[in-house]
Amino acid sequence: MTRHFLTVDDLDAAELLALLDHADALKAERAQGRRQRDDLAGRTVGLLFEKPSTRTRVSFEVAVAELGAHPLVLSSAELQLGRGETVGDTARVLSRYLDALGVRTFAQSRLETLAAEGTIPIVNMLSDLAHPCQALADLQTIREATGGLAGRRLTYLGDGNNVAHSLLVAGALVGLDVTVAHPEGHGPDRDVLARARAHAATSGAELSVTTDHLGAVAGADVLYTDVWASMGQEDEADARAAAFAPYRLDGDALAAAAEDAIVLHCLPAHRGEEISAAAIDGPQSRVWDQAENRLHAQKALLLALLG
Numbered sequence: 001m002t003r004h005f006l007t008v009d010d011l012d013a014a015e016l017l018a019l020l021d022h023a024d025a026l027k028a029e030r031a032q033g034r035r036q037r038d039d040l041a042g043r044t045v046g047l048l049f050e051k052p053s054t055r056t057r058v059s060f061e062v063a064v065a066e067l068g069a070h071p072l073v074l075s076s077a078e079l080q081l082g083r084g085e086t087v088g089d090t091a092r093v094l095s096r097y098l099d100a101l102g103v104r105t106f107a108q109s110r111l112e113t114l115a116a117e118g119t120i121p122i123v124n125m126l127s128d129l130a131h132p133c134q135a136l137a138d139l140q141t142i143r144e145a146t147g148g149l150a151g152r153r154l155t156y157l158g159d160g161n162n163v164a165h166s167l168l169v170a171g172a173l174v175g176l177d178v179t180v181a182h183p184e185g186h187g188p189d190r191d192v193l194a195r196a197r198a199h200a201a202t203s204g205a206e207l208s209v210t211t212d213h214l215g216a217v218a219g220a221d222v223l224y225t226d227v228w229a230s231m232g233q234e235d236e237a238d239a240r241a242a243a244f245a246p247y248r249l250d251g252d253a254l255a256a257a258a259e260d261a262i263v264l265h266c267l268p269a270h271r272g273e274e275i276s277a278a279a280i281d282g283p284q285s286r287v288w289d290q291a292e293n294r295l296h297a298q299k300a301l302l303l304a305l306l307g
């Protein structure tokens with residue numbers, strides 16, 4: 001059966017932890033100088049972008065190449081998709097050429113249609129609802145920095161967006177406690193939260209959603225934030241700035257967190273907005289490891305889907 005990765009819980013907890021182990025091994029191997037592998041020799045992986053990207057585009061392209069496959073970067077503006085060809089027809093055609101397709105898009109339903117109508121694995125490289133590949137790298141980073149996941153406490157400050165959704169679901173799967181502290185009216189999606197809570201009932205993870213930013217950061221092992229206005233919300237940036245200001249990840253938040261708390265941000269960052277320069281560039285920041293881990297985690301993912 002063709003497997004897809006549209007949301008984090010397309011993997012079960014055991015698969016997710018095994019994938020992180022594999023990502024760690026791939027990272028160690030690369031650090032020792034072994035970059036080129038041939039696991040996916042002769043395969044072609046399409047990478048379709050309907051939104052801009054730096055990390056996702058480059059980390060996936062390098063991951064595919066280093067696994068021995070050919071990466072084919074596509075833009076919907078350059079495909080007939082951008083002139084009205086249906087998503088279903090695009091899925092059927094691309095399935096005849098490619099071995100897998102990563103997609104960065106808007107509605108989650110576009111990914112679901114590609115998965116339903118095509119015959120190759122579809123990977124969510126970010127949708128409005130979820131950013132599961134980011135969550136893989138986040139878990140890998142938290143585990144390598146703190147020594148574990150279960151029982152650690154992550155506080156996400158800001159918008160209950162796709163990144164927050166995937167953190168909630170990923171944390172719930174592996175027993176990582178996740179608190180999302182958000183301004184009124186900007187909380188996570190209820191259905192995603194319900195799904196995360198169902199997983200937490202099995203793992204024992206404690207999940208909470210609150211507008212109390214001070215209470216949320218107290219004692220946290222991981223502080224995480226993302227931009228206040230995601231791609232497509234640029235018009236709302238000024239209105240959001242006032243509401244989100246108390247949720248900034250800064251020295252006050254770090255002072256209230258655990259002494260050895262780490263700072264994460266999926267990037268791109270806006271210093272002085274959702275995160276202070278001192279927090280992102282300071283000694284507790286692990287954001288560059290986090291960005292690097294996209295490469296290793298996505299290699300492990302591609303091998304799990306195609307290997």
Ligand code: CP
Nearest residue numbers: 053054055056266267
């Ligand atoms: N974090 C992330 O997905 O970065 P890009 O938008 O640059 O891919």
